[in-house]
Amino acid sequence: MTSPDNSASDRIDVRYVAHLARMHLADDEVARLQPQLEQIVGYVRQLDELDVEDIEPTAHAIPVQNVFRADEVRPGLGHDVVMANAPLARDGQFIVPKIIE
């Protein structure tokens, strides 16, 4: 995977990005998304016309820093409550596909 620079074209490798997002896409979905995404990315590239060299980025509009609470044990949801929505569980544990032979 080569690292593209800022002057890269708006061509998006939809299948590769879908892989990063852990989301399978059907061929017809890729065909539909491709031009839509490229149109949207073309639109957002209008931000390139602004000089933002010395501008601080905003991560949160209302800055709040160092929010602490007392380091003490507090009650949480019960184990059975947390497991109640699990699509597949056994002995109070989530079941996942085997990853080690």
Add this chain to the structure above:
Amino acid sequence: MPTLNQLTVHAAADLLARRACSSVELVRDVLAAIERTDRQIGAYLTVDAESALAQARAADAARAAGDARPLLGIPLGIKDLLNVAGQPCTCGSRILQGYVAPYDATVIARLRAAGVVFLGRVNMDEFAMGGSTENSAYQVTHNPWNLDCVPGGSSGGSAAAVAADEALATLGSDTGGSIRQPAAFCGCVGLKPTYGRVSRYGLTAFASSLDQIGPLTKDVRDTALLLGAIAGRDALDSTSLDVPVPDFAAQLGGDLQGLRLGLPREYFIEGLDAKVERAVRAAAAQCRALGAELVEISLPHSRYAVAVYYIIATAEASANLARFDGVRYGLRVEGADPIDQYGRTRAAGFGQEVKRRIILGTYVLSSGYHDAYYLRAQKVRTLIRRDFAAAFQQCDAILTPVAPTAAYKFGEKLADPLQMYLGDMFTIPVNLAGICALSVPCGFTTAQLPVGLHIVGPALREDVILRVGHAYEQATPWHREKPKAAKNRA
């Protein structure tokens, strides 16, 4: 004599306090209205009539024992992304079909403590992504003013339920306009509070730096009452602000003497529907007649807001929605290995708009593109914040349209996502700046569709925009108009 479901929250609270009606009678009228009209409207995903009546009986018993909490026994509808313990919470998505909320969101816990009755779940665009509620995986919601039109979105069910008198009021959420735009499309009042004013704990996250919960109501006083009930610091949301919550409702009243209202020249532009513009300019003139001074202001970077939003919101969404992997909750489609299982589960569980935004958000965060898109967007977000800070040196609040058009027909914007996104151009800057804004009915188009006035205030100055909205509303007839569409079709 109107039926009880047509009442505002404060009018119903007055009747309850005077023992002129009971909560059970109130809830019965609301349930009857849902039964009568929701087949046409489609606002509710689920109604738990039995539970609502049980809550109402409990409220009546408490009142008989001397309980006088102001919201005791008031029935509300809840957008389907706020967790109410024991009720479904699907976020309008297949991937959460069958999910039952294990706990109350903080806003729900506060309303429950205030004695509110929870009617059921109202429809929305999947994961709050959309402006028409057409992206719900479950059903279409119709605009009560014209059943061929969308109710707006993403809180379309919240707005339609209020407009059709199927709830006294509802809660929604607003990431880029999702409370204010449907409120405008359906002719009700909607508030996006200041970021941090209301705890987001128990709100299914879409874009965490933009999301806020707020009320949709029949008048401004109800919005003030409900905001007072849900606002305030919460230890479970570290971004909630530790600031006093004024008695917003008690501060309403009076004219607009001494207030300066800004009209941003960049917002009255080509593409703005002529009838919408006329209604908003007439509303500004009405505010001047009420004593406000109108000043022209400039928000030069607003034109970049939609571009900034569709980078930041999708980036945050792609991270937030990574939790839906078929392991701990929700849909699960088996695969050969974990990666394949995630891929299949998410392919089957998410709809087209959510997939589009996850892909876009993943792309703008991916290696080599992060600085070009995400970092740059965050910097332009700073410029948009600065625009508002400068504008609020010149005025106390800003008046704009909520949306460039009134409600449109189903399917009209589905094929062109960018056009749908541009419908949020007036509301998005408010979320990016983290400030507050109110949508208030300000007239109708010639097609009898409601138009919304957008009143934007500085951070934590909900009192100012509620004062402006209330004075305007009390001087105009718009909020008292009721849609006829649902009844005509019945």
